[in-house]
Structure formats: C-alpha cells, structure tokens
Amino acid sequence: MDHLETLDGYFKVKRDEHLGQLKDFLRIPSISALSEHKNDMQKAAEWLLASFKAAGLENLSIDETDGHPVVYGDWLHAEGKPTILVYGHYDVQPVDPLNLWNSGPFEPEVRDNKLYARGASDDKGQVFMHIKAVEALMQKTGGLPVNVKFMIEGEEEIGSPNLEKYIKTNKDKLAADVIVISDTGMQGPGQPAVCYGLRGLCGVQIDVQGATSDLHSGLYGGGVQNPIHSLAEVLASFRDQEGTIAIEGFYDNVRPLLDEEREAYQALGFNEEELKEDIGVSELFGEKGYTYLERTWTRPTLEVNGVFGGFSGEGIKTVLPAEAGAKITCRLVPDQDPDEIVEKLKSHIEKHKPAGVTVTVTEFDKGKPFITPFDHPAIQAAGRSYEKVYNVPTAYTRGGGSIPIVAAFDEILELPVVLMGFGLASENFHAPNEHFHLENFDQGMRVIGDYYYEIAGFEKEQLKK
Secondary structure, three states: OHHHHHHHHHHHHHHHHHHHHHHHHHOOOOEOOOHHHHHHHHHHHHHHHHHHHHHOOEEEEEEOOOOOOEEEEEEOOOOOOOEEEEEEEOOEOOOOOHHHOOOOOOOOEEEOOEEEOOOOOOOHHHHHHHHHHHHHHHHHHOOOOOEEEEEEEOOHHHOOOOHHHHHHHOOOOOOOOEEEEOOOEOOEOOEOEEEEEEOEEEEEEEEEEOOOOOEEHHHHOOOOOOHHHHHHHHHHOOEOOOOOEOOOOOOOOOOOOOHHHHHHHHOOOOOHHHHHHHHOOOOOOOOOOOOHHHHHHHOOOOEEEEEEEOOOOOOOOOEEOOEEEEEEEEEEOOOOOHHHHHHHHHHHHHHHOOOOOEEEEEEEEEEOOEEOOOOOHHHHHHHHHHHHHHOOOOEEEEEOOOOHHHHHHHHHHOOOEEEOOOEOOOOOOOOOOOEEEHHHHHHHHHHHHHHHHHHHOOOHHHHOO
16 A cells, blocks of 8 residues: 555645646647637647656657547556556537536636536546656656556547547557546446446438428328328337337347346445436336346447427428438447447338338447456456545446447457546536536546556456456
C-alpha cells in the first residue's frame, strides 16, 4: 500500500494545480460534429500532446486521419512487464440548448464539489485522470511499474468513423496486453463498478410504399392497401405479447447467462419498484424468466424507435397515405453478428409484408457486442484497485448500451478490454449542465495508479484472452 500513500500525498499537494489544468482543457470547445470547431479540435490535440510531454510520456505524435487526429504517447521502460493501452477521446458533444446551462459550457465552474463544463465527465475529465496518474508515479518514483501507451481520439462523439482504420494501420504500434477505457460510469455514488460487456447494435429503416400519391379515403378506402396498416402488421409480427422476438433464428447464437453472473447481479440489490417510480411506469416489460438487469444487460432487443406516415396535423384529413415508415434498432449480445441479424430481419419483413405494397429496408449503424469474461485477471484486478480506495465491494456489470469501437479493439487487437469508469449516470453527459463529481476525480486517480501496480504483478501470459 506504500504506493497509495505516495499517490495520496502527491494528489493532495497538486489538487488545485491539477484542477486548474483540467479547466484549461475544458475551455477548448472541441466539438467534433461541427465543422466550425475544426481549429478547436487541433488545439485540443495539441493541448493533450503538451500534457503527455509534461507527464513524462515519450514518442509523442499527433497522427492525422481522414477526420480529426489521434494523439499518441507512450512510456516503455518497464522491461518484461505488461503494457496497458489507455483509450479515450478529447471531442465533446454539441452544447444546445444553451439557455438550459446554468454556467457557460466552456467556462468551467465548481459548485458543490462538482465541476460543471461540457466534457467534464465525458470524457476529458477521465482522460486527464490517467495522464495525472502517470505524472504522479513518474514524479514520485522515477518511472512506472508497467509500460503504457495512450491513444486519445477526436471522433468518438460522431461514431469514430476513422478509428478502426487507424487501429488496423497501427496494429504493431498499439500492441499491448490490456486495454483500459475510462469512458463509462460507476454503479452509483460511492459504488464502483467494472463494466465487462456491452451490447452491440444494428439499425434499419422500413419504408412502405402504396399508391403513387395520397388517396381520398372515401373514394379508395377499403379497396386499396393502406401503407400504415401494412406497416403496423409488420411491426406487430416482430414480438409476441411477452416480449420474445419472433424473428426466425434471432436467438440462435445468444450466449447463455452464467450462474455466476446472475448471482453477481442479484448481489447488487437493484430495486425494480424504485425504477418504475423513477421513470413513471406501472409495470416493467420484457422476456419472461429474466430480471430487469438481465434483460437490459445480457439479452438482445428489437425496438421501434419511430413511426411516420399519413396526416398528423390538427383535426382530421380523410386521406389514405401513399407511404409510411419506421425506424428499428436491435441491441445485440455475444455472440450475435449485426450483419446476420439484419439479414434475418429483412427475411422476416419480406415474409410478413401484406400484398399491395412495396417494402424497402435501409441499413444504418452497426456495431458488434463485446465481452471480456468477468473473472478475467485484468477485470478482477480493477475491482481490487477500486476496493482499496473506495473501501466497498466492486460491482461487476454489463452495459445495455453500445460503444462499437470497443468491439473493434477486441476483434482487431485481440486484447482484454477493461471499462474502468468514474462517471455517474446523473452527470448530464450529452445534456446541459454536464458535470463531474470531484470526489470521483480525486479517488479515481488513486485507483488508476494502484491498477498499474496490480497489472505489474501479472505475467503477460496470464492476461491473454
């Protein structure tokens, strides 16, 4: 525990200085989605590079892509020890609507021990913590117990369109033994969690075309197929009344939930009654035989995200619409493949479409699911580091959402991925008044520093997937 005492002393002395530096980072409006912020994206990359250098990282570079650059740095002098690849992003979400912010989104402000600014939690604050953990160990011990590589991108908030190509091109440069990502959250205040799996994603739009134009429902109704009725029939065919997806072969490759995982989820003490009250529903819904956490973390879904067609203005218009449509997304679990699921979905739609209409299916976003076994040494090591600092048991969770690039890391680099986050669900990331609880900023840097020592205790062979 000596290294934790060393880290604690360093971070206490440097706390105000580090907070000031993070505020400087947060002042840069690095919004990747808006072209007018291209110069700000470059400025943020350069800020990161300077921070890498100040922390003691070497082989520094701003690597150009077809979009915004990737910032790289490493320290590789722990001979024979494992290598940790740290991934994060320096881009942030747009800030609209501005009128809902209580302080400027790029004017960092501390209130009630929370740091308010766009990017404070997602993901500049969490990236900054890794840099400062390296700096602390370099300053106090003269080196690191492991080798580290940093790869911080600028396009995560727009889907990382160029990162997969970058990873493939730089596979040797990025070679490591474990990938650590701090872009996720904890189970709750004072309740650390290691996320060891995420669901994948595929999305489609269904367009149903009837007549060449809208028709008068008095003249044609009852004699011509109605695209909205047809669409409703197709949508109703996707699931039964208990929430089981009725597409042939949809569940064929779903990896079963382990008994050990079920026990770990039950131990979290999740309160479904409180959830119902929080979101304002009388009942929860989903597959029989699974709890809410099991349904949302480990089971696949098919959801209708939007339906459109016909007249929806004030009053009544007696029209038989020419077209209708819907947007559909599926959350996928190991070992489902997005391309295969889309093909099964298309086949189902073709089989169930009514006569008298033409149905077109357009494919959208896809991302593979990801999982590192929750008993993997790198996952369990993260849990131990959290417990040393927070003094409570670590939860081992899966995420119901999707981060497609995580699956690309898993597939291309073939390394265990540790999602070691310090945010909280209440911190308004992607929304006005984004903030970061500074107790997790303080404790998180100590957790990260300890984790480097935990990983240093393993032989490289022990960390293989």
